[in-house]
Each structure stands twice: as C-alpha cells, then as structure tokens.
Amino acid sequence: KNTFDPKDLEAKSEENWSISAITFYLLIDFRLMHKKISYAIFNSLGKYPSGECIKCIPAINSARRILIVNIIIMTIIMWATNSIALSLLYLIAPFTGTLCNKILAKSQHHGLENKKDDGPLQFSRTMKLPYVLSFLYANMNYHAEHHLAPSIPFYNLPEFHKILLRNGYIESTTLRDFLRNFKK
Known part of the structure; x- marks a missing residue:
C-alpha cells in the first residue's frame, strides 16, 4: 500500500x-527461517516480535491456524514415515535455495526509490520471464501491475500487462538487463 514507506519491508530490501x-x-x-518461525509464534500469541499487541483478531486467528496446520502436517509426516529428518525437511524446504527468489524480489523495486511518489507503474518494475519461471513465481514478475491493482x-x-502495454502505460525489462544494471 505504501511502497518505500519506512515500514515497507518489501521495497526496502534487507537482503x-x-x-x-x-x-x-x-x-x-x-536467518529467514528463524525470523519466519518466530514471527509465526509471536503472531499466534497475538503479539508482534516487538512485544506490541496485534489489534486485528482475524490476523491472530489466521496466524494460529497456519501454525496449527503446519504442526499437524509435521506430526503426520513424522508419524507416517517414523522419521524426524523428513519432518525437519518439510520445515527447512521453504528456506532452501532461495537465491533466485531473492534476486527476483530485489528486482521489483531496486533503484526506483526516487520515483516513490510517481505511482505504481514507476516505483515498481515488470520483468519478462520464461512462462515456467513466471508461473512458479506466481506472476509476481508483473509487479507494477500487482501494485496498480492488487485485487x-x-x-x-x-x-x-498486455492491456497496459498495448495502451502505452507500461514497459517491461528482462532479467538479464536488470542483472547487468544491478552489478553496476
């Protein structure tokens, strides 16, 4: 909602x-695994990691459901396989090999801080990706479009994206071009 706001963790990449x-x-x-697990536990207890209380009851209930579902899945995996290692693998898998995701996430707003007041088509970037990568990334490479109409x-x-492109409202770049400029 407020890209480049001091509280915006997405655009102000902390990687x-x-x-x-x-x-x-x-x-x-x-580090990310510790952060996500501790946030999940704090949120399910109705708190932010800072200790401040969460005032939104549906958010607390959602955090509790997510935590409970994951504990149930890990328990089922451990019971079905009789292997703690496979249960831990379920826990660790989302935090394994995240470099490509970090690069794609960084590409969405990197270097666009000076355009924060110019709207979503300027402060976020659309990347052309092969269809399979785009699918696996849940089409978040269409990031300007996502910010323009998040619903x-x-x-x-x-x-x-095609509609915006056809009407001249947007441009897109390739991952190769972004990486070439990112190195600079």
Whole structure:
C-alpha cells in the first residue's frame, strides 16, 4: 500500500549481498527461517516480535491456524514415515535455495526509490520471464501491475500487462538487463 514507506519491508530490501549471505541463500537461509518461525509464534500469541499487541483478531486467528496446520502436517509426516529428518525437511524446504527468489524480489523495486511518489507503474518494475519461471513465481514478475491493482488474481496479471502495454502505460525489462544494471 505504501511502497518505500519506512515500514515497507518489501521495497526496502534487507537482503545482505555478501559472499556468506549468498552462500546461505544458495543452501539454507537460517536467518529467514528463524525470523519466519518466530514471527509465526509471536503472531499466534497475538503479539508482534516487538512485544506490541496485534489489534486485528482475524490476523491472530489466521496466524494460529497456519501454525496449527503446519504442526499437524509435521506430526503426520513424522508419524507416517517414523522419521524426524523428513519432518525437519518439510520445515527447512521453504528456506532452501532461495537465491533466485531473492534476486527476483530485489528486482521489483531496486533503484526506483526516487520515483516513490510517481505511482505504481514507476516505483515498481515488470520483468519478462520464461512462462515456467513466471508461473512458479506466481506472476509476481508483473509487479507494477500487482501494485496498480492488487485485487487482480495472479493468473490474470499477464493479461492485464498486455492491456497496459498495448495502451502505452507500461514497459517491461528482462532479467538479464536488470542483472547487468544491478552489478553496476
């Protein structure tokens, strides 16, 4: 809603791009895993990690359901396979090999801070990706479109992109071009 606001964690990417951080992104991002698990626990208890109370009851209930469902799935996996290792693998899998996702997430707003007041078609970027990558990324590569109309379902973003492109409202770039400029 408020891209580039001081509280906006998406646009103000906190990723560390040191060699050790990139190594963790390639392997297992333990920092992100710790953060997500602790946030899930705090939120299910009705608190933010800062200790401040969450005032939105549906958000607390949602956090509790997510935590309970994941505990049930891990318990079923452990019971069905008699393997703690497979249950832990279920827990660790979302935090494994995240480098590509980090690069794509970074590409959505990187270098566009000076356009924060110019609207979503300027402060966010659309990336051309192969169909399979776009699908696996839930079409979030159509990021300007997502910010312009967040209620549009992910599967309709490519069609919305074509409409905006046809009418000259938007441009898109390739991942190769973004990476070339990102290195600079």
